[in-house]
Amino acid sequence: MRTTTRLALLGAGVSLLTTAVCASPAQAGDGGSGDITIDKVVVNGGKPVVVGTTKAVSAKVSVTASDDSGIAETTYISAFGPSPNFAQIWADAGDITCVKTNATTSTCSGTLTFDPQASTGFVDNGAAATWKLGTLVSANDHDFIHRDAATTFKVQRASKLTADASPEPVKKGRAITVTGKLSRANWEDNQYHGYASQPVKLQFRKKGSSTYTTLKTIRTTSTGSLKTTVTASVDGYFRYSFAGTATTPAVNATGDFVDVR
Numbered sequence: 001m002r003t004t005t006r007l008a009l010l011g012a013g014v015s016l017l018t019t020a021v022c023a024s025p026a027q028a029g030d031g032g033s034g035d036i037t038i039d040k041v042v043v044n045g046g047k048p049v050v051v052g053t054t055k056a057v058s059a060k061v062s063v064t065a066s067d068d069s070g071i072a073e074t075t076y077i078s079a080f081g082p083s084p085n086f087a088q089i090w091a092d093a094g095d096i097t098c099v100k101t102n103a104t105t106s107t108c109s110g111t112l113t114f115d116p117q118a119s120t121g122f123v124d125n126g127a128a129a130t131w132k133l134g135t136l137v138s139a140n141d142h143d144f145i146h147r148d149a150a151t152t153f154k155v156q157r158a159s160k161l162t163a164d165a166s167p168e169p170v171k172k173g174r175a176i177t178v179t180g181k182l183s184r185a186n187w188e189d190n191q192y193h194g195y196a197s198q199p200v201k202l203q204f205r206k207k208g209s210s211t212y213t214t215l216k217t218i219r220t221t222s223t224g225s226l227k228t229t230v231t232a233s234v235d236g237y238f239r240y241s242f243a244g245t246a247t248t249p250a251v252n253a254t255g256d257f258v259d260v261r
Contacts, residue, residue, distance in 0.1 A: 036138075065106060
């Protein structure tokens with residue numbers, strides 16, 4: 001059996017838009033009544049939600065709950081960003097579909113939309129942080145359970161990385177210069193800006209191989225730029241590789257082939 005309820009995506013410090021049959025807005029915060037349980041909560045498959053500068057990103061969320069009377073139609077889910085950077089970010093309503101696993105357990109799934117271009121979108125880069133997913137679930141016997149942080153998940157600023165090796169071709173034993181740039185989304189002007197002072201690995205993959213080997217680690221400049229030299233030895237691909245940070249995901253540049261003669 002499928003039932004439909006509503007989803008709301010909110011900023012830090014904002015209570016759930018509405019509550020289950022037996023819970024009033026005054027009951028915000030962790031709490032509940034009866035033997036209902038939240039068994040599992042998953043956001044975006046357990047991976048960080050990575051947001052760029054132009055496209056809205058959808059993240060699936062599912063809440064599995066159990067009660068001896070079965071789970072009622074009314075389930076609410078809200079995402080809360082870090083305080084005090086912003087109050088309400090979105091009030092983006094969409095359908096949540098609840099599917100019975102058995103007579104006592106249901107999984108309710110919906111989609112959170114993260115849109116950097118929306119007028120109620122990211123206020124500043126402080127949104128790149130750990131978020132809380134709040135949920136309120138009710139049962140057919142009027143039991144209910146509310147959790148302000150049923151689980152947590154990360155929202156990150158999308159990253160880009162480039163690599164350019166030259167000259168091409170090059171004589172064996174000569175110097176190869178590898179330049180590049182590490183940048184990430186800035187939600188205050190919806191542009192990509194260089195990510196300064198970050199460790200980035202220069203890696204090489206020999207022609208015919210599928211494995212990259214790290215040659216050295218260098219740091220980005222104040223503008224996110226990268227530049228280093230190596231000695232030409234055999235044909236292969238050079239790339240930069242960034243391991244990521246709490247606010248920015250890992251990224252690898254596309255390998256640039258160099259013909260050594």
